[in-house]
Amino acid sequence: MMDGRPRRQVAATMASAAQDWLELLSAEQRAIAVGQMPSDSSMDLERRRWFYTPIDHGGLTFHQQRPAQQRGAMRLVAAGLSRPGYVTVATTIGLENVLDHTEGFVELFGRERGRDPGLYYLRVFGDPAPSGTWGWRFGGHHVSLNNLVVDGELVSTTPCFMGADPASSELLGGAVNRPLARVEDVARELVCSLHPDLARRAILSPRAPSDFVTGNRTTITLGDRAMSDATAAHEESYGSVLEYTAQPKGIPAIDLDPSQRDLLRSLLGTYFGRVPDLVAPAYDDTALGALHFAWAGPTGLGAPHYYRVQGPHLLIEWDNTQSDANHAHSVWRDPENDFGLDVLRAHRQRHH
Template sequence: MGDSARREVAATMADAARLWLEMLTDPQRKIAIGQAPADDASDNERRRWFYTPTDHGGLTFHQQRPAQQRAAMRLVSTGLSRAGYVTVATTIGLENILDHTEGFVTRFDRERGRDPGLYYLRVFGEPGGHGLWGWRFGGHHVSLNNLVADGELVSSTPCFMGADPASSELLGGAVSRPLGRVEDLARELVRSLPASVILSPKAPSDFVTANRTLLSDGDRVIPLSGIWRDERFPDPVEQAKLQAASDRIDAAAGYTDADHEALSYTSRPKGIAGADLREPQRELLHALLGTYFGRVPDAVSPMASYDDAALDAVHIAWAGSTEPGAPHYYRVQGPNLLIEWDNTQRDANHAHSVWRDPSNDFGLDVLAAHRLQHH
């Protein structure tokens, strides 16, 4: 991927962002526009991200007219491949399925707890030009974060996609599994590897790094109740429900300190390296990477850079059972790369997947370099 490709994608993003913003009223713009990206505390809000059904920050679909919503989705599409866009759109639609699964009850101190209208879009700074700007789109099980510097797309991580339910029935015996290949390729690979790839026989309750902005050695799983914009709901009944659900999830995982230590995040990868895999296993690992790198437009995907030498340095590790339908977790890690997956909650029918660059999530390294160059 060259600079010209990143500039072309950034220009398309800028056009779509300007079109959306021009369609908004002044009160809508006050919500839709955030501080320009910067290498200081003024950028903290842009670096906050979530995958729970909480306030992600920005203008929701509910706050927009249909034509504005269409323009919003056009902007979202500029940061995704066709397959990535379909997956995100499907995930949003799954809120209706989840509502049915749970009996159409009110949850999370909202009028509608499972709500396809509560996805948030915000643009940070002024799109286009030679400065810094970015955009974030998120809601339950979606978080897309993009930074453009001097007309070039420089960061697309963290990139989170989830599915609840991970598997659901369709007519004629067909099955909807939006992230099915993201799960199946990893399982197929791990089942062909030595037992040392399995860090723990029990899967964690969630993926380990959660929604942290910065990652540090020793990071452990955060309880569900801690992954929300506000520490507590104003309604004590709803807060008690959330805490009870969080406690049940943690109890089901049954993790001890030793289990947490085995799965804790470390900058040094755990598991088995690509260099130690046979060719068919390397092909599976390469295909698995494609289910993450293929989320963004081909022109800016890092997939082409993962040649044999790069694949050698990529490690994979697993926790939990390798039987389909059982709770499990995996981690793929290498230079400038962290991937995590878990499917443990709701009887292992609730999937999370995230692609991160610990060295440059939110473009933090680029921001630091930009400040030194321009100031």
């Protein structure tokens, strides 16, 4: 049985940060910042909305908070992340200014400013009591963090989304800002290391979808395909090849040699390493062997591409296809228990 103490420790840190943030808010702010207690019923649908586009994610924005309140909000965000995860999220928020510059400071999306680092939203669901059941969500353009605590234990951290636009941008002295560099490069190193026979099985399509196959759907369903219109135009040629299926596609990890398995472990680390070390999943050889790795698109640098890793309670998706392959998305999901629905269902059955 998994030791729940680390998950209780992280949950306690989250609860303390959430309580401190809420105490800084006015009654008007709290009305926006606090949502319904988590459950597995239809009353919980707001908590299960999630996006990675620049629209209203629900909650209190940075613009609606004073500086001390903003700092309290970021303390809660940090409680759900490792140090590298926090730095990546903070960098992604800052990239809104870079993207605005790239686009000539013209995008509005019906707002006063379209690319806006102040439009990141935080909402707490329920009462963050130390031993209670509650959750929180933080999101905005290219960030979506979803956490659930049940009876004082952190039970779900998915969906966990991080993106970057631009995925690569210039720094002084010839340096390059690539917040998700290893998330992309390790997977490419893995697919390029494959023997031709394995590569033919791993590469599902010569063309990548223009976004995730599962998109930002609340529930992953068999047959899911990429939701964008750009992909739909090519559905006949490769849509069914890439659609989500219960049987993972690509190659199983048991077919990889030891060095390739090490690469797969490193790739998993770029997703699991987003959360605090105490609660990051650990994969032994047996669990690793149950995973499958698949790729779509060319394998060369700078080409639009997509990959996924799938196994029991795990789906990882990545795409870097838009904006001439300089606009990256990455997500870690649990198809069986996103948003902690299975745990909430079991909790209701025990207590009612």
